[in-house]
Amino acid sequence: MKFQQSNGGHYSLRSGMTIYPSQDKLISETLTDLKQKLPAHLIVLVDVTGQVVSAQGDKNNIDLVSLGSLIAGDLAASQEIARLTGQYQDNQLVLREGQNFHTFIIEAGIHLALLVQVADSVPLGWGRMLTVKAAHRLAEIAEQQPEEVEKSKTAQETEAMLGEEALSDLFTDALDDLWME
């Protein structure tokens, strides 16, 4: 299969989201900065369907995959509650005050959701301010177009990876390997 290049060699999705290496780097920097400044116990960035984009902090004993789906579900439910009660607005933030930790969940643009968990010693106003600021920055990063060099490199890789004629057969074989009777 040959892919047709468009937009100067850039292969883009008509739906969903793509993160390029340059964006991944900026995302990591933003989350590291947020973690240090707050300081945060745990930070998880997911896309709105619940797929984990990046995570920092004390994540060793946490099932990040499950958490990702729950963050997305939680935010989606909160958005819908706001919509149904006529209070919907962009970049909505949900705060859960806990006994030992507080948890913020916030939209970061249309594609991403951010969970930030801080100890109860971190002032809520400080936590809120930095979380909102980081969410804005992450939304900007997600919207950024990569440099031409990176677009071109990704275009070649796309063709190599997704242009495989028998790709669906390879997936079927992988599923066969996964299945245990």
Place this chain on the structure above:
Amino acid sequence: MFINWQLRELNLKVVYYGPALSGKTTNLEQIHQHTNPKQRGELVSLKTREDRTLYFDFLQLELGKISGLTPKIHLYTVPGQSYYEASRKLVLRGADGVVFVADSNKNRVHDNVESWENMKAHLISLNIPSDLPLIVQLNKRDLPNAIDVTELSQTLGVNGHPVFEAVAVQGKGVFNTLKAIINGVVRRVQREMA
């Protein structure tokens, strides 16, 4: 769909949709039970005290490296009970493929049709493209009063979407359905990137 080029990850979302008690959660339970634990996550279920799906069930499958990519498949179910309408729509958001699980019980034709129409309305309202891969699974084929396959397909108006028979509680037809939807999703990814 979400692609992370840094990690070479291709993340895909498949939603199991259908009327209450048609076997959506059972499909995920069977997949969870029959897949290598090293290549799948835990089955997350948000249930009511009566063991009915409240929001969604979730399971992630990892297929290893394929053509330089690491695909991760996220499987979700919707709550089937009619009053969870809003939740169903939320779970459908961002779907790359849908499996419609119909109940073959002759007495549940109306529920199937209502759920099918409801799903189509949600897909339109979410601006999900009409070429979204969709597989129809006719579950509970072992029932003595199971409706004829052709009749149920025609009643739903499946219009060329692949149809699979299943007895999900026995694991029959579950894997074939999964393979078919993944196949459809992968082909669409290739079309979309073209």
